[in-house]
Amino acid sequence: MKQNCFLFLSLIIFGSLSGKKDGFVPLYNGKDLSGWQTTGNWLPQEDGSLLIKPKPDQKGWQRYSDYLISKKKYGDFILTLEYKYPLKGNSGVFFRIGDPKDPVKTGIECQILDSAGKADDQMGHHDHGGIIRTVGPRFNMSKEPGEWNHMVINCQGHHLRVALNGIEIINHWMDSSTEGKNTGVGDRPLQGHIGLQDHGISNDIYFRNIRIKSL
Numbered sequence: 001m002k003q004n005c006f007l008f009l010s011l012i013i014f015g016s017l018s019g020k021k022d023g024f025v026p027l028y029n030g031k032d033l034s035g036w037q038t039t040g041n042w043l044p045q046e047d048g049s050l051l052i053k054p055k056p057d058q059k060g061w062q063r064y065s066d067y068l069i070s071k072k073k074y075g076d077f078i079l080t081l082e083y084k085y086p087l088k089g090n091s092g093v094f095f096r097i098g099d100p101k102d103p104v105k106t107g108i109e110c111q112i113l114d115s116a117g118k119a120d121d122q123m124g125h126h127d128h129g130g131i132i133r134t135v136g137p138r139f140n141m142s143k144e145p146g147e148w149n150h151m152v153i154n155c156q157g158h159h160l161r162v163a164l165n166g167i168e169i170i171n172h173w174m175d176s177s178t179e180g181k182n183t184g185v186g187d188r189p190l191q192g193h194i195g196l197q198d199h200g201i202s203n204d205i206y207f208r209n210i211r212i213k214s215l
Helices: 002-019
Strands: 024-026 042-044 050-052 068-074 077-084 090-097 108-113 149-156 159-164 167-173 192-196 205-214
Touching: 068 090, 077 090, 090 149, 108 149
Parallel strands: none
Antiparallel strands: 024 205, 042 050, 050 205, 068 192, 077 149, 077 205, 090 108, 090 192, 149 159, 159 167
């Protein structure tokens, strides 16, 4: 099953990245935070990566001004990025944020979390690659802490697809009903900012090769 997903994804998503690079632009230039807004401790690294290193007094995830938020808004897009987390690391990729002052309630989050070793059938919407309050990943494709993960988010209208480390893990219509207590994100705007979460200490997480293509 995973091999079939990989072949499908190679044609539909990764083909765009490898064979037709035109249209993809860097969201992070590898040097500074041009094009972003934040009050958090986001540190450009000499190797071109970006480190979020929360300070000792920066605790918890509700410090929204410390999130890294793009100044530009995006509607339909393909977003690709790499990241590595520490043991028990926690962050998230936000998109279509309507109000940067409250990305959690006005945006959509794809979870970044150290879920290494967890069984596929135990993965929920709060696990790595899940869409918070909406749907969990089909497979656990998490790398071990300290290893680079590669994520691709393809968002067109209400149709959301996510690939993690070469395998499609999410294929979901966001305006569809959800199960249980999950409220879903079908009411979110169809255009908004991109964001990376500062989840507070101790979550030293590296990002690199953050690129986007508007559709």
